[in-house]
Amino acid sequence: MENRLIITKYSDQYYPPTPNNFTLFLRRSIIVQLFRFMVLNYKIIKIVVKGHS
Amino acid sequence: MANIVVLGAGVAGHTAAAYLQKGLNKKDHKITVISPTPTYQWIPSNIWVGVGRMTPEEIKFDLRPLYKKWGIEFIQAKAQSFFPEGDDQIKTGFVEVEYTNEEHKGVKRKVAYDYLINATGPKLNFEATEGLLPGNGNIASVCTFGHASHAWELFQEKLDKMKKGEKQTFVIGTGHPTATCQGAAFEYILNVDFEIKKRGLEKQAEVIWITNEYELGDFGMGGAFIAKGGFISNTKLFAESYFVERNITWIKRAGVKKLDDHKIYYENLDGEYLEQAYDFAMLIPGFSGHGFKAFDKTGADISEKLFAPSGLMKVDADYTPKPFEQWSIKDWPETYQNPSYPNIFAPGIAFAPPHSISKPMTSKNGTPIFASAPRTGMPSGVMGKVTADNIIHWVKTADPTIKHKASMGKMGAACIVSAGYGMRKGTAATMTVSPVVPDWEKFPEWGRDIKTTMGEPGLAGHWLKWLMHYMFLYKAKGLPFWWMIPE
Numbered sequence A: 001m002e003n004r005l006i007i008t009k010y011s012d013q014y015y016p017p018t019p020n021n022f023t024l025f026l027r028r029s030i031i032v033q034l035f036r037f038m039v040l041n042y043k044i045i046k047i048v049v050k051g052h053s
Numbered sequence B: 001m002a003n004i005v006v007l008g009a010g011v012a013g014h015t016a017a018a019y020l021q022k023g024l025n026k027k028d029h030k031i032t033v034i035s036p037t038p039t040y041q042w043i044p045s046n047i048w049v050g051v052g053r054m055t056p057e058e059i060k061f062d063l064r065p066l067y068k069k070w071g072i073e074f075i076q077a078k079a080q081s082f083f084p085e086g087d088d089q090i091k092t093g094f095v096e097v098e099y100t101n102e103e104h105k106g107v108k109r110k111v112a113y114d115y116l117i118n119a120t121g122p123k124l125n126f127e128a129t130e131g132l133l134p135g136n137g138n139i140a141s142v143c144t145f146g147h148a149s150h151a152w153e154l155f156q157e158k159l160d161k162m163k164k165g166e167k168q169t170f171v172i173g174t175g176h177p178t179a180t181c182q183g184a185a186f187e188y189i190l191n192v193d194f195e196i197k198k199r200g201l202e203k204q205a206e207v208i209w210i211t212n213e214y215e216l217g218d219f220g221m222g223g224a225f226i227a228k229g230g231f232i233s234n235t236k237l238f239a240e241s242y243f244v245e246r247n248i249t250w251i252k253r254a255g256v257k258k259l260d261d262h263k264i265y266y267e268n269l270d271g272e273y274l275e276q277a278y279d280f281a282m283l284i285p286g287f288s289g290h291g292f293k294a295f296d297k298t299g300a301d302i303s304e305k306l307f308a309p310s311g312l313m314k315v316d317a318d319y320t321p322k323p324f325e326q327w328s329i330k331d332w333p334e335t336y337q338n339p340s341y342p343n344i345f346a347p348g349i350a351f352a353p354p355h356s357i358s359k360p361m362t363s364k365n366g367t368p369i370f371a372s373a374p375r376t377g378m379p380s381g382v383m384g385k386v387t388a389d390n391i392i393h394w395v396k397t398a399d400p401t402i403k404h405k406a407s408m409g410k411m412g413a414a415c416i417v418s419a420g421y422g423m424r425k426g427t428a429a430t431m432t433v434s435p436v437v438p439d440w441e442k443f444p445e446w447g448r449d450i451k452t453t454m455g456e457p458g459l460a461g462h463w464l465k466w467l468m469h470y471m472f473l474y475k476a477k478g479l480p481f482w483w484m485i486p487e
């Protein structure tokens, strides 16, 4: 397989962080994401509530 | 009796009309909505129409039965000229409109008002970039449901070619040196990439982001800082990481000047004139006002009193030119009231911002290349609501004091960046910023409230985006308790 890092050496694409398998697992896990869904809803509601006077 | 006219039935106009009819007795007051099309479309879901995940029918509906139920008069026409002082026949202000329906197409009419809400959004200024018109060769757009539907047809052609083993280059981003709405293009590129990979065609595809942003993740709001993984980092990192993970490459600081069927011609901040070959392009056009004219009661042209040079409407912003370092949230409007004619309001994209949020940059050849200020759906809806609330208060009390305010320097915004459709395999980044315009006085460290400014990728984001699609269409359709759903 072509190695992205060899190909992109010294270009902008070489430097950014990439998620590891654990991070990808967390992003896809139904249980974790159900919990995050509730947290995100709460955070959005907080922004909405203080939106205007 | 108060006579209220709303121009435009998009996020800001339709929200304002909905709250006006809720707050005012229709026997005593008249509400009229004027819009060139009788449909309401939930624009954020155009992204899914553009990749074939939704049909235009799923994201739009006919406003006429709803307005009939609500006692709102609907005129299918486009506004052309404003007469805020009336003329020798009409003593109140009026707008001159031209019908766009089959029955009266081209016929002009004067519509008088006591209060006017100009919520006509942006003119999608495709003409400002040579060759950009969607439908031209390999060029698509997702700015309207019609454009998005065409984008999906074109995308399918390219998918078929890749299935036959042909290589295809997809270039998505901004199509004008000072375009805004990077978020929409960002969503589209991620969805296009998702669909290509879902079909196992990634070997045939090269996916490239082209942007006028100085750095990725600027999104026209000067980027944002978010706390994640033990660091506080800029959205530049977040956007770049998203692309690197997907093997999407990017061209930044690029002002697209011209397109032909196979090449995009752009200038960068270094002043170089470069080309990028493509087989499929979806580039967001520049936004401008609609070219409205305004006249006083003698017939003299007073367009400059109502409109900024961009053609967008002047409101209670501070338009004094000043250097970037002196910009403040106080420059941003909070009532959306025109300073010369206080009974005219311009919520949503229709108002002229005092300046951009991102730092203006100019190429070595003097071409401005930077992202203009975005006004996303949530602030547009909030502005529509406060405008309605202020007019209701004025009508009911005869007191013109403006009670309700909503500045982009104070309110936050949530934007769910879809990156792939699917209840199990979908993904989206939930982004919130608070406030939209950074307030360096109140938040000297990061410009925004670091507790409520965030960016989080994951499956939950897709559920949120999907939920919002149905929730906001429910609200727009005026179904029971619609008003309990916030903007």
Ligand SMILES: Cc1cc2nc3c(=O)[nH]c(=O)nc-3n(C[C@H](O)[C@H](O)[C@H](O)COP(=O)(O)OP(=O)(O)OC[C@H]3O[C@@H](n4cnc5c(N)ncnc54)[C@H](O)[C@@H]3O)c2cc1C
Binding pocket: B007, B008, B009, B010, B011, B012, B013, B034, B035, B036, B037, B043, B044, B045, B046, B047, B077, B078, B079, B080, B119, B120, B121, B122, B142, B143, B144, B181, B184, B290, B347, B348, B349, B350, B375, B376, B377, B378, B380, B414, B415, B416
């Ligand atoms: C593809 C895409 C995706 C997006 N995704 C998101 C997202 O995920 N989240 C988010 O918050 N925002 C998103 N946005 C931005 C959001 O759609 C806009 O902020 C919002 O639509 C602005 O509302 P508005 O009422 O000012 O303008 P619009 O919604 O554009 O409404 C303008 C209205 O005025 C009418 N009009 C035009 N000319 C005239 C005339 N001459 N006379 C009378 N009426 C006229 C139009 O027909 C329309 O009804 C997205 C935008 C695009 C293009």
